[in-house]
Amino acid sequence: MTSTYARDLDADLPLxxxxxxxRGAEAEVVVWDDPAVDxxxxxxxxxRSCWDYIERRAEFLAWAASVPRxxxxxxxxAWNTDKVYLRQLEAAGxxxxxxxxxxxxxxxxxxxxxxxxxxxxxxxxxxxxRWATAEEVYAHSASLIGAGRTSMTQPYISSVDDEGETAxxxxxxxxxxxxxxxxxxxRGEGVRQDRDSRESITPRVPSAAQREIADHTMRVAEGxxxxxxxYARVDLVTAADxxxxxxxxxxxxxxxxxxxxxxxxxxxxxxxxxxx
Numbered sequence: 001m002t003s004t005y006a007r008d009l010d011a012d013l014p015l016x017x018x019x020x021x022x023r024g025a026e027a028e029v030v031v032w033d034d035p036a037v038d039x040x041x042x043x044x045x046x047x048r049s050c051w052d053y054i055e056r057r058a059e060f061l062a063w064a065a066s067v068p069r070x071x072x073x074x075x076x077x078a079w080n081t082d083k084v085y086l087r088q089l090e091a092a093g094x095x096x097x098x099x100x101x102x103x104x105x106x107x108x109x110x111x112x113x114x115x116x117x118x119x120x121x122x123x124x125x126x127x128x129x130r131w132a133t134a135e136e137v138y139a140h141s142a143s144l145i146g147a148g149r150t151s152m153t154q155p156y157i158s159s160v161d162d163e164g165e166t167a168x169x170x171x172x173x174x175x176x177x178x179x180x181x182x183x184x185x186x187r188g189e190g191v192r193q194d195r196d197s198r199e200s201i202t203p204r205v206p207s208a209a210q211r212e213i214a215d216h217t218m219r220v221a222e223g224x225x226x227x228x229x230x231y232a233r234v235d236l237v238t239a240a241d242x243x244x245x246x247x248x249x250x251x252x253x254x255x256x257x258x259x260x261x262x263x264x265x266x267x268x269x270x271x272x273x274x275x276x
Contacts, residue, residue, distance in 0.1 A: 001032050001045060003052040010049035012258045012265070019265040025273060032063065039067045043276045046071050046230065050253045054123055057081055071230035071275065072251050079225055080251040083120040083152060089246060092220045095213065096246045097154045097237070103141045109134055114156035116185065117141055119149040123253070129192075130156050130185040140191070156185070157245065159238040165247065166204055168214040169256050169264065170232040172271030175211070177261040180204040181235075203260045210236055213244040221249055230271055231256060 002010055013029050020027035030037050032050045039045055045067050053060035061081070064074040072080075079085055090096045098110060101120075109115060117140040118128035127144065131137050137153055144151040165181045182200030206214070214234040222228055233254040235247040258265045 001030055001047050002049040003033075004031050006049035006051045007031065010255070012256055013048060015258045015265040016048075016268060019269040020272075022266070023269055023273060025269065027269075032060070039070075042069065044069050044071060044272055046272055047077070047253055049255070051123060053081070053253070054121060054126065057121060069276075071272070073227055076225050076227050076229065077252050080249070081121060082150075083122075083248065084150065085224075085249070086152075086246075088224050089217065089220060089249065092224070094217055094220055094246055095239075095243065097157065100153045102145055102151055103137065103153045104145075105138045105142070107138075109137060109153065110155060112155035113158070114187070116154050116156050117144070118152055119144050120152055121149065125184050125192075127191060128185065129189070130187060132187065157237045157239065159240075160185075163238055164200075166206060166210055166236045166244075167257065168206060168210065168234040168236065169261070170214075170218060170229065170234070171256075171264070171268045172230065172274060173218070173228055174267075174271075175214070176264045176267045177257070178204045178206040178210075179257045179260050201257055201260055203262070207244075210244045213246065217246055217249055221251070230275060231268065 002013065007029065017027055017029065050060065061074065061078050064070055064077050086096050086099060100109065103109065115131050115137050116128065117131060117137055122128065129140055131140065141151040141153060160183045164183060166178055167181055168178050169176045180202050213236065217234045218232060229251055233250040233256065235250065236244045237247055239245050256264065256268065
């Protein structure tokens with residue numbers, strides 16, 4: 001399932017359709033807000049690229065609550081579509097990036113060379129920027145708060161410039177593959193909404209430490225939500241001491257980078273069929 005604008009942009013969808021056909025399963029791509037769709041007619045409804053939900057989150061969640069046999073389930077979507085869930089992951093002992101919420105003028109930002117400010121409800125680096133001064137951080141945070149949004153401020157992790165991020169993809173609770181995602185935020189460019197076109201994605205073999213943290217993140221999130229996940233993506237970066245840090249746990253509409261997965265589409269479809 002996708003959104004109108006993402007239908008022809010999501011590189012994962014054609015691979016999933018072909019894999020379903022190979023498994024003898026009927027599958028089709030539909031748009032989540034199409035009123036003509038009879039959602040009860042499907043044995044499984046799998047959210048993929050509903051990337052327009054950001055500004056329609058209440059509508060999206062209400063729709064998801066009405067759909068039978070939806071994956072991931074509505075309760076997980078409601079929890080995961082606001083990044084304040086990171087507080088619970090941190091409270092459970094997971095190493096997340098140091099985060100300050102709704103900072104205001106004069107608040108302590110820590111001793112860092114650069115910071116990232118973003119809203120807690122966002123995707124694709126929208127309304128996100130990398131700043132070098134406290135004044136810029138305060139101004140960006142104030143603009144988000146003034147618009148009725150929750151802001152989060154984190155130190156910019158310098159290893160991203162060379163190492164990038166590591167995304168760990170899980171289907172049916174099992175690790176499928178990992179990729180390297182190149183840096184998106186450039187110094188001095190401010191807020192931009194067009195960074196998706198910059199994405200540089202390549203396969204990556206995760207380290208033992210990355211695997212350990214990603215597996216632990218999955219277990220913690222399952223405990224918090226009381227659910228198991230059809231699909232999940234754990235995004236990691238490397239701290240100054242070389243240890244992995246959790247940036248995000250994506251359980252709603254993540255790209256799962258099947259073109260870089262060496263058969264991930266078959267593993268994904270098998271996980272769907274196991275639940276249908």
